[in-house]
Structure formats: structure tokens, C-alpha cells
Amino acid sequence: MLSALALALLAAAAVRGGQLPVVTTSTDLKALVEAVGRERVGVESLAPPLHDPHALEVKPGQLAKLKAAQLLVRIGLDHEPWLTRALRTVSDPRFARESPNYLDTSKGIQLLQAETPRVRADKGTHVHGFGNTHYWLDPENGRPITAAILEALVRLAPGERPYFEANRKRFLDQLEKNVKTWLQTMSPYKGMRVVTVHETWPYFAQRFGLIIVGVVEPTPGVPASPSYLASLIQKMRDSGIRLLLTEPYSDASVVRQVATQSGATAVTLVPSVGGEPEASDYFRLFDLNIKRLSQALAVAR
Numbered sequence: 387m388l389s390a391l392a393l394a395l396l397a398a399a400a401v402r403g404g405q406l407p408v409v410t411t412s413t414d415l416k417a418l419v420e421a422v423g424r425e426r427v428g429v430e431s432l433a434p435p436l437h438d439p440h441a442l443e444v445k446p447g448q449l450a451k452l453k454a455a456q457l458l459v460r461i462g463l464d465h466e467p468w469l470t471r472a473l474r475t476v477s478d479p480r481f482a483r484e485s486p487n488y489l490d491t492s493k494g495i496q497l498l499q500a501e502t503p504r505v506r507a508d509k510g511t512h513v514h515g516f517g518n519t520h521y522w523l524d525p526e527n528g529r530p531i532t533a534a535i536l537e538a539l540v541r542l543a544p545g546e547r548p549y550f551e552a553n554r555k556r557f558l559d560q561l562e563k564n565v566k567t568w569l570q571t572m573s574p575y576k577g578m579r580v581v582t583v584h585e586t587w588p589y590f591a592q593r594f595g596l597i598i599v600g601v602v603e604p605t606p607g608v609p610a611s612p613s614y615l616a617s618l619i620q621k622m623r624d625s626g627i628r629l630l631l632t633e634p635y636s637d638a639s640v641v642r643q644v645a646t647q648s649g650a651t652a653v654t655l656v657p658s659v660g661g662e663p664e665a666s667d668y669f670r671l672f673d674l675n676i677k678r679l680s681q682a683l684a685v686a687r
């Protein structure tokens with residue numbers, strides 16, 4: 387059996403001729419790997435952008451891509467219960483934890499909601515059991531995520547370090563400029579209270595000063611009971627909540643019910659790169675969400 391070092395050397399040899407094949411579990415990670423790797427990487431995302439990221443049927447063609455990849459980049463925690471099954475099927479020691487070909491980007495992240503463990507008996511259900519996994523939606527987390535990606539790419543292609551570092555620096559410079567603009571756009575709405583469907587937005591809300599006072603889905607990934615919905619709607623009416631943040635794949639009839647009965651306006655935000663054509667990369671994802679949200683907040687205020 388080849389040692390980790392030998393595998394890394396083989397990978398380094400492979401990349402010299404062309405692109406390093408990378409597989410990610412989300413389009414957001416794909417965008418961030420491309421920001422650092424640019425033309426030296428060929429990246430495929432296992433999950434499409436407009437799909438509940440926690441529930442995915444991995445097709446044989448995707449397993450083949452996973453087998454062909456030199457690097458697997460994932461969100462980690464219990465974000466992708468489907469990946470465990472895919473990895474079991476592929477059964478490739480290169481994708482074992484701690485392997486140079488495996489990167490879990492949650493390692494460098496200060497997690498939110500980590501203090502409320504909600505581990506359920508039925509393993510394989512995504513419940514944010516170790517903390518909230520939607521951390522890419524704080525754009526400042528683009529820093530630690532790309533730092534981890536940089537180190538992973540350098541492990542596999544050590545000679546390319548200066549190239550990857552220059553790419554990441556360019557990304558961070560743009561990120562800093564963009565974050566300033568987004569904060570400015572959102573500053574009039576600091577402290578505004580909203581309700582969300584899934585707990586997708588706590589990182590985003592923390593960065594941009596929104597307060598999430600309730601969720602339609604009290605246990606992530608599990609539909610709410612009618613009595614829970616009734617009490618949430620009452621709470622929204624009593625405290626004058628004007629905005630309900632939804633995802634493109636949220637249950638439309640539940641969203642309609644909560645919005646109509648509470649009097650709140652439903653605003654669909656895009657949780658992942660490529661979820662709408664305008665959200666074509668990591669920066670455009672926030673551009674679109676900030677634009678849509680600030681317009682809705684201006685009306686709701």
C-alpha cells in the first residue's frame with residue numbers, strides 16, 4: 387500500500403501536466419476552490435446548487451467523479467449525511483479523514499449553535515447536531531475556508547504554492563472591498579427581526595446585523611407540526627415580524643401559509659452559488675442576497 391507521502395507525490399506529478407481534479411460537496415466550495423486554484427484545478431460539485439444540501443441521492447456518475455478526484459472538499463459536521471454513504475461505496479483510503487486528499491473546511495470555523503447539541507437517534511439525519519453547518523454564508527468565513535483550501539492544494543501540488551497564494555490574495559482583496567459595500571448597504575437595517583424557514587442564515591444574520599427570532603423548521607430537516615406553526619404565526623403577528631426568509635427549495639405551501647397568516651413578506655434568498663444565474667460566484671451570491679434583502683427590508687421597515 388502506498389504511503390500518504392507517495393500518494394501526495396503521485397498527485398503532484400499528475401497536476402504538473404494539467405488540472406488537479408477536485409470534488410466538492412457544494413457549489414459554494416467549488417467556487418472557493420476555483421478562486422484559489424483557478425486554471426490549475428478542475429472542480430465538480432456533487433450537490434447541485436438548488437437542492438436541499440442535506441438530502442442528496444448520489445448517482446453512479448458522481449461516484450465515478452469522486453473516484454477520479456485527487457481532493458475531496460466538504461462542509462463537514464453533519465451537513466452531508468449522504469457523503470458518508472457515497473464514501474462507503476467508493477471505499478477509497480485516500481478519502482479517509484486526515485488523508486492529504488481529504489479536506490473538511492469546518493475545522494477552521496468558529497461554529498454557531500454548537501452549544502445546543504441535537505443529536506438524534508436515527509443517524510444520517512441532518513440536524514445541525516454539532517453546530518450550524520451553513521457557515522459559508524458569512525462572507526468573512528471565506529478567509530478560513532480558502533486558507534484551508536490553499537494548504538490542501540499545496541499539499542498535492544507543492545510547486546504551485548506561489549500561484550495559489552497569489553490567487554487567494556486577489557480573492558481576499560476583493561472580499562474585503564465587497565464586505566465593506568455589503569455592510570454599508572445593510573447598515574440601515576441593523577437589528578431588524580426576521581423569521582427563517584430552515585436555519586440557513588444565522589452566520590449571514592450575525593454578519594449583517596439581522597436578528598432571527600424564529601424558524602419555521604424547529605428541528606432542521608423535519609417538517610413542523612401544525613400546532614408549532616400556529617404558535618409561530620401568532621408570535622410573528624404579536625411581535626410585528628415583517629419578513630420571512632425562505633430558500634428556493636422551501637415547502638411552498640408552508641411558506642404561503644406562514645406568510646399569509648402572519649402578514650409577513652416571504653423573501654427567497656439564494657443559499658448557494660449558482661442557485662440563480664445571477665449568483666454566479668461567491669461574491670455575486672452575496673451581491674444578489676444583499677440586494678434582494680435590502681429592498682425587502684426597505685419596504686418592510
Ligand SMILES: [Zn+2]
Nearest residue numbers: 520585586606
Ligand atoms: Zn441545515
